[in-house]
Every structure is written in structure tokens, then in C-alpha cells.
Amino acid sequence: GAGELAQSLGYGVYAVGGFVRDLLLARPNMDLDLVVEGDGIAFARAFAEQHNARVKAHHKFKTAVVIFPDNTRIDVATARLEYYERPAALPTVQLSSIKMDLYRRDFTVNALAVNLTPGSFGTLVDFFGAQRDIKGRNIRVLHSLSFVEDPTRILRAVRFERRFEFQIGGQTLRLIKNALQLNLFNRLSGARIFHELQLIMEEEHPTDCLKRLQELKVLQAIHPLFQLTAKRIDILEELEKVRTLYTLLYVEPPVTGWKLFFQGLTMNMERNEAAQLLRRLGVAPREEREHLSTREMVGKALGKLMQWREGVSRPSDIYFALERLPLEGVLFLMAKSRKDAVRKHISQYLTTWRFHTLEVSGTDLKQLGLSPGPDYTRILRRILAAAIDGEAPGR
Numbered sequence: 001g002a003g004e005l006a007q008s009l010g011y012g013v014y015a016v017g018g019f020v021r022d023l024l025l026a027r028p029n030m031d032l033d034l035v036v037e038g039d040g041i042a043f044a045r046a047f048a049e050q051h052n053a054r055v056k057a058h059h060k061f062k063t064a065v066v067i068f069p070d071n072t073r074i075d076v077a078t079a080r081l082e083y084y085e086r087p088a089a090l091p092t093v094q095l096s097s098i099k100m101d102l103y104r105r106d107f108t109v110n111a112l113a114v115n116l117t118p119g120s121f122g123t124l125v126d127f128f129g130a131q132r133d134i135k136g137r138n139i140r141v142l143h144s145l146s147f148v149e150d151p152t153r154i155l156r157a158v159r160f161e162r163r164f165e166f167q168i169g170g171q172t173l174r175l176i177k178n179a180l181q182l183n184l185f186n187r188l189s190g191a192r193i194f195h196e197l198q199l200i201m202e203e204e205h206p207t208d209c210l211k212r213l214q215e216l217k218v219l220q221a222i223h224p225l226f227q228l229t230a231k232r233i234d235i236l237e238e239l240e241k242v243r244t245l246y247t248l249l250y251v252e253p254p255v256t257g258w259k260l261f262f263q264g265l266t267m268n269m270e271r272n273e274a275a276q277l278l279r280r281l282g283v284a285p286r287e288e289r290e291h292l293s294t295r296e297m298v299g300k301a302l303g304k305l306m307q308w309r310e311g312v313s314r315p316s317d318i319y320f321a322l323e324r325l326p327l328e329g330v331l332f333l334m335a336k337s338r339k340d341a342v343r344k345h346i347s348q349y350l351t352t353w354r355f356h357t358l359e360v361s362g363t364d365l366k367q368l369g370l371s372p373g374p375d376y377t378r379i380l381r382r383i384l385a386a387a388i389d390g391e392a393p394g395r
């Protein structure tokens, strides 16, 4: 194993971070992170050789990813030996490097390691009260400058608090308020904030996180337009349900959390306000354009869906209202639709209609003597509509 290999190289090796935290919480976690006291990249290379795996090394950060044939991955980091000058007359001390590695982390609950080295195998390495905080369900930073060092940790604190139903500790809460008073978010790049927001929107309950962030006045610190209203909260909660439903269908493509939830977060905003918010978050121009055009298409489609009447309108009208929308736009419309029949047809669209291929092709039409041109498309679309409305066989 990893421990024997590290020992043969004269290194120590530890499992760290979320993997160990989730072990103690009895939650599944497939992301193993290792920290090596020694040369992490050399360890990763030797480990990969033993397991017929590949290595991607980042020399600048002294980290590596070991990629196994079945595509599972292990992250390997290097804990550097650090020497600290002590006041005169006292010798320079070498701190245990795993301790320094853990001290750089975000919260005590993530600053826990398991020693994998033979002889100490399985020993928990807990310098900062991680076990106490996991038991007490507390999110605590390791030192008072933590949020000054990295204000994105405020978003991470809320994400972990809501995910595990923990509490952000009192002192940590005060440090968050301090950080906000110092306007630390103003100096933070949009991209770094956005990355953490994306992680939040991949959580099972992003709405709880967003509500907590609003309560702590974090949203407004990011941008004054970043605001939850009662209506937005309602739709965000509905979006969570719709995403769960969709995920249970196991169809492709996967939902991109932020693209879905930002539809709700920018609801009832002017187009240029939505654009301002996305720009503050460093969203790429192409993604910004895509979001704004989805919003517009969703608005038009919503008008059509509102007019749709069961028994009077045709199911294929719903197909045509949805056909050009990205998945996240379709799911937003489903969340917005109050009528059962409309929802049912949107769900049919997701499971079958959008995969329809017609048995009749352009070639067939040509063989029937029809000349190529816009008529082709028109006729094919008519056949598709008939198939959806159950008037003719389609596949």
C-alpha cells in the first residue's frame, strides 16, 4: 500500500481533508487526498508504477494526480519541511510538516489527517480539535486571520454548515462580520467568488445556503443586485425539486447547477442588471450571452405555456415552445408551470420527445418527388408534431 511505499522512500504519508471528515461522519466520499512528508511527486510516480496508473504532476505546487485505469483519481500534495526562527538563543525548530499543512486549511473539521505509514497506520492526527468540532457539529476557522487571508472561505463555511447541518461557531461568525465590515469582498476576483457559488449550486440544497448568505449580508457584499426576494426563494426551492426529479431520470446531459439557479436568482431583473451581476462574478462573455438569451427565450416560452389549455391546445405546441432551449431553461419552465398537464408534457419532452428521430427522412421525401427546400423542414416538422400528438407513428 501507500504507507509501505512511502516508508521505503523515507517519507510519511497521510490521508487528509474531506475524506477523513466524511469518514468520521460516516458519509460516502470517493475523493482521496494524500499528503506526503517528502517529495509528493516522486511518491506519486512510484505509486502509479505499482498500480499501472498515470501521473499528472504540477511542479510549481509540488502536487500530482494519480489516475487509475478505471479513471479514479488520488490527489497527492507535498508537505514541506518548514523551519521557524525562534528568539535569540533558542534553536530553530522544525515543525511537523503535516501540522503546517493542516494549519493552512479552511476549517478545523477539514484539518484532520489519518496516518497511513506502517507502525502508525490508522492514527488520527488532530492538532486543532477537529474531532471535538465534528462531534459538536461546529464550523470553526483555525485562526483569526483566516477570512482576511481568503474571504472565499466565508462561502465555504456556509456551504459546509448547511450541508452537514452544523453551526458556524460564535467566534467564527464574528470574524465573518469583521471581514464584511472590512469590505474584503471588494478586493476579491469575481472568478474566485463564482467558483465557490458554483460549488454551492451543486449542493443538494443551494437555497438554504443562499438564504444563510443573505442573512449574513454576504450576497449584498458581493453585489447590491444579488438579492433573494420571497418570489426568488419560492422558485429556487421549486428548482431544487425539479432538478432532483430530472436527476432521478438518469438521462443526459447532466444539469449545470449555476445555469439553473441563476435563472431564478436573476428573475425579475432587467437584462442589464442580470448582465452586471454576471460580470461582477467574472462569468465569461460567451456564458453571459448564453444566460441572457436563455432568459429571453424562457420569457417567450412562458407566454406560450400560460396560454396552453388541456384538450384544446396540442402537446406538440409544448414541444415547439421548448425545442431550442438549453436543458436548464426547460427545467426552469417546469418549475414555473403550475398546471399539471403542462408539467407532464415538459417531463415527456425531457424523457422522450427531445430524442425523437423520425422514420421519414429528407431522402424519403425526395424519393416521393418533393423538391428540396424549406418545404422539407416544414413537412418533417408536421410529421414530428403528428407523432407527438399521437396521430401518426413516430420513434
Ligand code: ATP
Residues within 6 Å of the ligand: 016, 017, 018, 019, 031, 104, 105, 106, 107, 110, 111, 150, 152, 153
Ligand atoms: P467536498 O466534499 O465539497 O469535496 P472537501 O473538503 O473535499 O469538500 P475541496 O474543495 O475538495 O473540499 O478541498 C479539499 C481540501 O482542501 C478541504 O478539505 C480543505 O481542507 C482544503 N481547502 C479547499 N479550499 C480551501 C481554502 N479556500 N482555504 C483553505 N483550505 C482549503
